[in-house]
Amino acid sequence: MRILVIGSGGREHALAWKLNQSPLAEEIFVAPGNGGTQEHNVPVSDKDIDGLVKFVQEKKIDFVVPGPELPLTLGITDAMEAIGIPCFGPSKACAKLEGSKAFSKEVMVAAGIPTAAYGTFQDMEKAFAFIDKHEAPLVIKADGLAAGKGVIIAQSVQEAKDAAKSMLGDKKFGDAGNTIIIEEFLAGEELSLLCFCDGENALALPSAQDHKAIGEGDVGANTGGMGAYSPAPLAQDEELEKLADITVRPLLKEMAQRGTPFKGILYAGLMMTAKGVKVLEYNVRFGDPECQPLLMRMKSDILPVMQACVEGKLKEKNIALELYPQSALGVVFAAKGYPESYPKGMEITGIAAADALNDVKVFHAGTKAENGKTLSNGGRILCVAALGESLQEAKNKAYEAIGKIKMENSYYRRDIGDKGIKRLQNK
Incomplete structure (x- = not known):
């Protein structure tokens, strides 16, 4: 199959990396991509719906995987369906769950989902x-x-x-x-629950925890995410089905009743409070940086899972996820100044040395390849992810790898995973 991944971040590099492992994948394109996907990049913006449709038709693409929320909210799935191309992502009507927080809250209330x-x-x-x-x-x-x-x-x-x-x-x-x-304001600890959805059924991925704040100890401005790990000791695997029953499946039922069944990845941002779980927000795509450690742990071929979601056949095809038992942790390597103003065009060295370490993968985000060099081209520049037999080991490997990467005006949190490690120690 010829596959188009849409987007330019770390999540899209991870999706292309994972899809490339599928025996069903013949050729992968990324629009517009980044420095890590340079061999697959095509110069079409992720918000150029007409340009993406034209590319898919010209290159005879068989399957489309949008990464970020913007093309989904602009209706990329509807546009692809109109030309008969399967697209792993929700319709424009469903993408409003992320595109409008007011709409999302209204749907939560209608579905009886606990929220603030x-x-x-x-x-x-x-x-x-x-x-x-x-x-x-x-x-x-x-x-x-x-x-x-x-x-x-x-x-x-x-x-x-x-x-x-x-x-x-x-x-x-x-x-x-x-x-x-x-x-x-909801007091508690955050948890990310991501589910593959086929319009009716939900298949939960392992638990994950993101770190939104820019500063260590979860202080400072909110970012797109400074690191993540999976599984999160906050919720054991056996608890995920119960959480999905409370926070995901009622939403699928409500959206189906509205005539807009949700297909793709549904991300529920949860707050585990003293009074039980409450939904902070929904995203209609893989989280970034949760995607990177989650896909490191996923042993299953991701493409048949995506196809079953688009076809509405998760249950009919008896799809299940096979996982590696290890923990995975990813640390975001950023430009100093992010999420406010920050410089671009700085040379990054040491990526190959970090990538060569066992059980480590460096996913590019805000990078570009230029004259044989890798340069910064955004605020969140890399996500350095690692597998370990324990969360502590995954953290050690990720930080060993990130220590090999050099760039002027760089920044990363040094406490990714500490909350989970502390929780495990206190058990």
Whole structure:
């Protein structure tokens, strides 16, 4: 099969790497790709739906795998279905679960899914009035897509008002902040639950935990993710089905009843609170950086699983996931200054030496290949992932590998996995 992966991040490098292992894969293209996928790259933007359709027709592509949320919210799956090409991802109607946090919350309430109490606002005075009636901390979210940065945890009423003003008044996130959601703050520990979905059935991947904050100890600005590991001791494998019953399957039923069955990967961002699990958000694609350690652990050929989801036949084909028993951990190597302003074009060395270590894979994200060199081309530049017999061993290997990589103005958290390791030690 000729396969097109859409996107340019670490997740897309991981998807191309995993798909390339399938005996069904004849040739893989990545649009537009990055420095790690340079042999497969095609110069078509991931938001150019017409250009992607044209490429698929010209190259006789058999299967399409969109990585990021943007092409999904723009309707890439609908466009591919219109020309008879299977596309592993939800329709535009379903992608609204990520494209609009207000819509997502409305669906959660309709489906009886536990989530934080909230209000939705387009008027700043009404938002301020809501804030005055509630105690801090409060969570302020831009309704639309903001590259993982449109969430502010306000520790005081004034901070909450400043955040609301920055979105509604100052347009910090552009049109994504024309509507905002103000939520109660949920205390607890976060967990990522990802499921392959075929419109009716859900097949859970192993548990994973992301690290959103830029700073060690989970402090500072929210990012797209600074590292992840799997499995997460916060939820054992036997608990995943119960969590899916509460947070994923009711959503699939609700979306099917609306005439828009969800097919693809559904990512439930969960908060494990003292009062039970609550859904923070849904994403309609693999998380990044959760994708990298999850795919390192996945022994099964991913392509038949994706095909069964598109065809609505997960149960009919008796699809199950075979996993490597080891733990996997990935550390994001970033440009100093991310998630705000940061330099680009810096040379990166040592990737090959890191990649050569046993059970290590360096996934490129914000990189580009130029004149035989690898240069930085984004904020999150690499995800250095490793397998280990324990979470501690996976962490040790990942940090040994990242220590071989050099770049000016670089930054990475040194505490990825520590929460999980501490939880295991306290058992």
